[in-house]
Amino acid sequence: MKYNAVILLAILITASLALLSSYLISSYFFSAYSFFKMAQLVLCVLFLCTFYSPIKYFLLKYMQVEGVEDE
Secondary structure: OOHHHHHHHHHHHHHHHHHHHHHHHHHHHHOOOOOHHHHHHHHHHHHHHHHHHHHHHHHHHHOOOOOOOOO
């Protein structure tokens, strides 16, 4: 599998997990408040920034893909 495909897969996995978890957490804690969507956005960005790198590292390591080759 190519490096770019692995990166896109990591982005899709991270975005799915971040959207789902931010929705669940914000609906549980902030559903009664008017800033529900703003809290969901902040949590989503926090999860995206936190979990993208570990997921990318895990996919690159276990799919045995080397880094970008210089041409």
